[in-house]
Amino acid sequence: MGAQADRAGTASDDLIELLFFAYRDFVGDPDRILAEYGFGRAHHRVLHFVDRYPGLTIAELLDILRITKQSLNRVLKDLIEQGYIEQKTGTSDRRQRLLFCSRAGADLAADLTRVQARRLARALADPVEAGETLPSGASTSAHSFLLSMIEPDERAAVRRLMARRTKGAA
């Protein structure tokens, strides 16, 4: 083999590291905004999913975030007390608590989404550097790549969740 590819798995090894750096900066953007509100990443995640999937139940949220109900409750309580998220009793099952963003919650969620979407859009659009090319289908490729990174057993659940959103668009 040539000098370039001497070490096995070099390509993937580089990606491991790039994923670390990329994710670090990706969550760094919202961190600055959240700090102004006294919130952390845990609050962000809750706000994000409630904003995108209004009417989410506690159980569904726990399944998405993969944390315990005690951990969720701590941050959810903050968000509710400060008026960013509202609870409504389920209609078909009155044991459930359906979660919704208030106007303020939706606004904050939009701010957070904006900075992250901006970084992503730039990353997909920029020619980056000499020799690097991201074809017009970059967004589709990225979508496909990230989906494949998800544990196979759980891809269906993620697809199902995300399909909820696309529906109401027509």
Place this chain on the structure above:
Amino acid sequence: MGAQADRAGTASDDLIELLFFAYRDFVGDPDRILAEYGFGRAHHRVLHFVDRYPGLTIAELLDILRITKQSLNRVLKDLIEQGYIEQKTGTSDRRQRLLFCSRAGADLAADLTRVQARRLARALADPVEAGETLPSGASTSAHSFLLSMIEPDERAAVRRLMARRTKGAA
């Protein structure tokens, strides 16, 4: 606009979420191995970078990880005491502590890298689903995409760091 793209930024919005799920599973793999050793993610990150860049100094490591020296020291101490990482006094500057993996450290790092590289390799190779295609240059595209996700000011530093590794390959 059509029914598909009603909401502005839908593509990027989906990617935000997929990045969350993908990263969750990506770090989940090593977590299971680390737990057997009583280590956490912080230990993983230190071990990873010391393994890949032997002779790294404390200051360099702090710059990469973006944590305080107190935080680093806690986990670094564990790794040194348990024989996974070794320190050597710098030659040109005797104040510096150059970090190296022991045999055991390199073995553990290799185990951790293996599971993550496997997931990445699969994600780049798999046709994922009907309609989705990842061209042969998938690895290059992913590399380019992730690099573009990094804060522009810091890309040079990341490139410089990663260039260290490629050198010795010939």
Place this chain on the structure above:
DNA sequence: TGAGATATGTCAACAACACTGACTTATATC
């Protein structure tokens, strides 16, 4: 050589966010 900068190590306190285990309340289901 001596003053000051730099690299590292360490002590103490604290905060965010995760965990386990145990228990309660309200509601649904059979």
Place this chain on the structure above:
DNA sequence: GATATAAGTCAGTGTTGTTGACATATCTCA
């Protein structure tokens, strides 16, 4: 009415991050 389920809560713990203060060894430069 017995049992299961959805959610809320109390108490304790662990990891990983933070600040602030200070110690030690070594380098650099006037």
